[in-house]
Amino acid sequence: MKLARLLVLSRVALLPALMWSAPGVCEPRPPEKSEALSIANLVEAVKDSVVNVDVQARAPSAEGSGDFFEKFFGMPNGSGGSGGLGDSETRQRIRQGEGSGFIIDANGLILTNNHVVEDAIAIRIRLNDGRQFDARVLGRDPLTDLALLKLQGDVKNLPVARLGDSDAVRVGDTVVAIGNPFGLTSSVSAGILSARARDIQSGPYDNFLQTDAAINPGNSGGPLFNDRGEVIGINTAIVGGGSGIGFAVPSSMAQKLLPQLQKGQIHRGWLGVAVQDLTPELAQALRVPMTQGAIVTDVQPGTPSADAGLRRDDILTAIDGKPIESSRALTREVGFRQPQEALTLTVYRDGKSRQLKAKLGERPDLEGNASAPPPEARAADSGRELGLSLREADPRLTPGVKGGALLVDVAPGSPAERAGLQPGMTIVEAGGKPVRGAQALTQLLKGQKPGAVVLLRVQVGKSRLLRALPIPAGS
Template identity: 70%
Template sequence: MLSVSTGCESRQRESNPPPPAAVSEAPAPAPDATRPVEQGAQPARPLPQEEQATGGSGQLVSVADLVEAVKGSVVNVDVRVRSPGLQDHGDLFERFFGMPGFPGEGGPAPRERIQQGAGSGFLIEPNGLILTNNHVVENAFSIRVRLDDGREYDAKVLGRDPLTDLALIKLQGNVKDLPFVRLGDSDEVRVGDPVVAIGNPFGLTSSVSSGILSARARDIQAGPYDNFLQTDAAINPGNSGGPLFNARGEVIGINTAIVGVGTGIGFAVPSNMAQVLLPQLQKGKIRRGWLGVSVQDLTPELARALKVQQDKGAIVTGVEENTPSARAGLQQDDIITAVNGEPVESAHALTREIGFRSPDETVKLTVYRAGQPREVRVKLAERPDLEGSSTEPSGDEREESGRRLGMRLQDVDPRLVPGATRGALIIEVEPGSPAERAGLQPGMVIVEAGGRPVNNPREFAQAVRGQSPGSVLLLRVQLGESRLLRALTIPEER
């Protein structure tokens, strides 16, 4: 497996590796052929075929006009994220359960540490809509965006999708008539075509690199919908969320990950994937189709053993009860070879094809059973949060619950809390608050509320919202290797 890291710059460490997830289911242009983007609601003008920055040999000659036309749309994204600090200011990844003075039975509380990070993004609308990576803005309490001309704005997250590492943010204030670029057709770009990356690697704003598209449809084990474009255009920490342009000045990828640092191998989310998700990102919630099956690739050897002529497809290895697949009559060892007549070449391709369809949509599957083809119609359901990466409820709701109780929470990071893999980590408790009166302290992990497991701060916020003012919510918390009970009185609404 490749050792892949994101291209997001952290000022406390060089890069933040993404959590691995197993897959479940032309002539040279004339001197003034292009112009810089002017202020006004006009996108960077796609270069006509005769003006593309390519020579007669098809090799990239100059990207100067292209860069001048689009660079005003590329932005720097600075974020701040809260992390619990160590009493002795030790390294973030140092063990601090069991350390002398760790909060608990009389020990002092750790000081909060603010992590700063930087990434890139690009404007897709003149009113300040920006596409970037989820890992750039995830858990950020402050987002500051700097434009190429030096102007700065605060921004807020409209929607995030951890499974494709995409996020949509919007500039705050009276924002209009900003330069922006259009998303191109990533299916049209061919291996060997020239590409240009613009971003802010290592804080070096508006850095440009060029290369070619090296490969398509790469699965780097970053998520269930991996379909990355691979490029040799230089991508480094800080490039995350920046655009990958074709020779017409259209965005055909969102730069996301690299193999090591300085290896010359980078990966970008295809623009067509972002195009499909944009309406949902604007609404703040991603809904995906779901079959409810486990699948694996059909290989030529398995095809012979199953006595079918096809050698590409997805073999059903399990059917979950009370799911669309079970209701449609799919069975173990069925081979799915097409969706609505479009061929399915692998289990990963099936997962991606279904996942980008709407829940409640009915699809026609071409299925081979005992060597005989048949058509099966399935009404899809909404995919559950199998990875525990849901962004619902919103961060504002989580923060409101925390302020109401007088504490701040964040997801558990096993590197910070050895022995804990789930729960809501308390990072700050306000003196005199309901949380303090309940005996809650920074460093504790809430793992149960009202008798129900708590996997993250979102689930804790849901548990709190279900309580009436004045009621007492029984919490189970983890502190080091100990499990303790706490009684939290729910206050009146502020």
């Protein structure tokens, strides 16, 4: 995203004013200098837990649509770096991006946004103290825009940000955002929590915190702190046009998903029922005494909802005694429970409240996210002599190819670099044989005799190219 212009915001000092007061009315006393409010101590305590996330990623085939709600990956639209690839199409499709994240475990776990690392072929983390680490994706969830990364190498005793209780924060409470907008490392902004439970139509589980703290492209994935230095949100989206309205994923949502993100797979509960909000007008038309809940508009045969005995026009008002205020609230409550979990539904039907027992199924992949599983997180190093780092190819990047090995790194001056191999290429054939995966290619290369030359067929975008990789003596 190109920065078209810089808006310089001036802060208007609030000067003490002389004002008349009635006898007996206490005027507020101007704070002494030592009492002046400042977030400097808070920032000093937490800033080292915030990191830069530098990403080399495969760009989508279509450019951004300029939607009202902008994801801020921090990646130039239509003019990013190519990662040194020679193919003209690849130069358009391999981009350099930048976002933010924060450390949640001293051994190197980083929480960030899914859209920051989606389609990444290489991730580099830069700490506030100057250290840098490669990182791999442990797990990601497009539906909540969260991702968990693991630093590689000798990682220990890192500064950690504490996850707080986003349910306890109130509208009007002070919040602080720290991140890397436009590459400006460790930038701090402050504001208030402007609203809760915002639905910005980005997914089925929207429940965003809204803030007026200044956040910009590059802040994406960074933390939103409360006044105790606890993370209560993960900055995710902004309203276009520089209006100063930003949104963050609540920390309570992240905490629920962390165990699954660590395992690399997300499983969600599912009822198999279509619902809509119960409005005051519908409540009057249906002659029901409540004004909040979720009206059942359809029950799919053979689903947990049908097995539980739900019917059309039932009004769901609670799950396990927890009130359900809307259809969105029902979707979130069910979606953050596990498949096979038993629950009690409170339903209003025929003028009476009743309870139904249900056992959740597993939510199908309605958005198509699971149809192309993420690349294997663990990269295979084919050997220092060749200078290749590989991992399993992502089928989304090589349609029609079964298997393949994605090239994620090439050592400078190595035989791989001299052969014209570059990060982002997918090796689909080696020595005339299909490549079934990163480990299979690694074994094939290690089995070659010194001095041999292996003919590789690589895919770059929609094009296929040949590369001759020499096997050096002593490899």
